[in-house]
Amino acid sequence: MKKTRFTILATLLTLMVGTNAWGWGRDVHATITYIAERHLTPQAKANIEACIDGRSIVYYASWMDNHQEESKMWRHSSYYDKDTHKPVGTAYTELSTTIEKLGDYKSLSETECRHRLYHLLHALGDFHCPGHTYFQNADRSFKRNTHYNVVWIDNKETSYHTVWDILLIRYLRSAFGYMDFGHSLDCNIPQQYVEQVTAGTLYDWMCETANRCVHIYDKFPKRKKGTPKEELGHFDLDLVQEYSRLADEQILKAGLRMAKVLNESFGK
Amino acid sequence: MKKHIFTIFALLAFAPSVSAWNGALHTAIASIADANLTPEARTKIEAALGDHSIAYYAHWMDDVQHKSEYQHVRDWHNVALSPKGKILSAKKADKSASDVVRRADALDGLARAVAALQNRNNLSAQELADNIRYVVYIVGDLHCPSHYVFTDLLEARKMKYQIEKEKKPRSYMRFWEGEAVTATFAWKNNEFVHQLNRLSPERVAALTDGSVMDWVVENAKIYRPIYSYLEPDQHFKRKEYRAWLNKSYEMATDQIGVAGYRLAALLNGLFDESMPKKSIK
């Protein structure tokens, strides 16, 4: 396991603030699962679809967001404990468990198999969302009276989280559906890149995301509530480009990794 | 923070419905049908449509009905049914019947369009294209739950619901014309094909079996329960609304696919000699 200098807080924002937020927007989750689907082996694809009434995995990409009641057992934050050097909390452990359980999916009940799949199809995507995996000791958690507002390119104040989840992705490619997006990002990816990206474990991927994305919080530090708009960080087109590039890479990686996990579990 | 969370929620849940509703779903239905046309039917149809697919003209009937020369299509959207699900003829409806019942003439419109296409040698190029586009549109509408007018549930058609923090209540019937699907799946037409055009040949054969009226009667059974999904003037908290959407999105979305298969069966029967003809009755 890779050592990190920081403790990691990987979380679905949801429970931290005690209300229901979302991860990536629907279009991103659909894109990630679509890229994954493009990389499934025929055997894995057939086995998976047999578990979900012949539907495409894309259909269930946002099941967890839509069915919050049924999926609340996975909606927990988790972080990396600096004393024990072990990840605790359930976002990480639950997803690890899900991956492990799906490895022997035939032993699962039909319902559990489905639900574990829905969980994987969504949560692995959110683990790659720069706004969702970050370092704890930089005190980047959301607390009362502080916020992460920024000024978006239209000169309106918005939450930084919304920027990452939605605005950034839509801005440059407003007309794209998930197939356009998937096709564009994953047109003719070199095999070498696929192998390099999909090496490692969930934990490595989580660390990598946190490491790659830590700078987005340095750029826009946390503010006290009521900070005037002029003093907030402002987005310009250059930054939109730079960050959407980062987001797009994360999307591609999430898709490729999801395919790897699914192929390993269902490809037999 | 809450406000922002709310914003995110709002964006994800509702942004798709702001863009075109209904038209996009008609396009989706026609795209699925297009994927199921036989080559012969497709060739003939696209020649008649000026080298365009049926999807290209999927919502055309809606776009032209404001013109005086197309005013006859304005009533071709709904079907009227008795409480027990028997199809009622709008033409024969009593003068005292409600306007919405007397104007529920979609089946008659479809029958006329299909009859015209069966004798298409008599049609001008314009009439041929128009009648194809009528069929494409009306079969779509026949798979939209809110287009089924049950005579005992006329009041329920006026139902509205209100979502927390929204100023105006929303129309329940309008919900079924778009948001029932798009609040959950904001797909483009090729994505609807990718998601829904995957049923087994046996399942497709079962769905497309029978006449158009058989389809309508079958649909009526599936659609009638929607009136019990909602209390009059129901108020939703945000979270409740999403949970409530979950009751219906699967059925609503699947109907897009069913409509596509059936439209293809109807058009194949009309334009490909080797395919079984579909009758209205």
Place this chain on the structure above:
Amino acid sequence: MKKILLAILLCAVMTGAAWAWDNRGHATIARIAERHLTPRAKANIEKYLDGQSFVYYASWMDFNRHKPPFDITRDWHVDYWTDDMRTDAEGNPLPPVSIEQTKRIIAEMADFRSLSDSLVTLNIKFLAHLVGDIHCPVHVDFPTHRPMKIKYKNKEYKYHRFWDGFVVGLVRVGYSPLSLAEELDRADDARRAELQAGDPDSWHAENTAFCEKMYKAVPEDKVLTDAYMEEANNVAGYLFAVAGYRMAKVFNDIFDK
């Protein structure tokens, strides 16, 4: 709530709308081109894009013209950026900037292997956009259309912006760039070869004729009719297709070797 939705809508709408076909248009054109690349040209191009499709970069130029070093490309999208640039000091007419640049890049790419990788990548992004832009009717310099405003369904639009962003979207609902490309890409091999003939100059001449025709077809009261919209939609559909075919030809000529 409304404000934010509006903001999103505005984002979506304004993004590409200024001075170019919008994202939908450019991506559709690039996708049509991609469908007609030879396997060798496609493989060569994708080597420079890390395995990504150039559809991804179809609107890149629109988002990279506001600052150095690419602010020099600001004028490349249209015939003339400002009115006073139409003639040189002696009053001789200047060639349209968009055409001149397109031709220059094509010439530069003739021997692409002698160029640095980063320049080839950049030129691919340029061509994936410019061949689209030179097929946009409102990019032709036709003196009076710039400030013109029109109305459609009780909304007022700038004529230029209307053509760039709305024409196809308003008439065809539910399509994505991929599916619209499939819809519009209907010419058989012979017809496609016919449409691909010529060079940027002759393509520009054809586009100029469309520009003039559609401008003159705007009713006097500036309220667009259904007939105008149908015609505009047909013209835009045709131009998307030919722009795609010609972009494919440009890329095949360069990269199929």
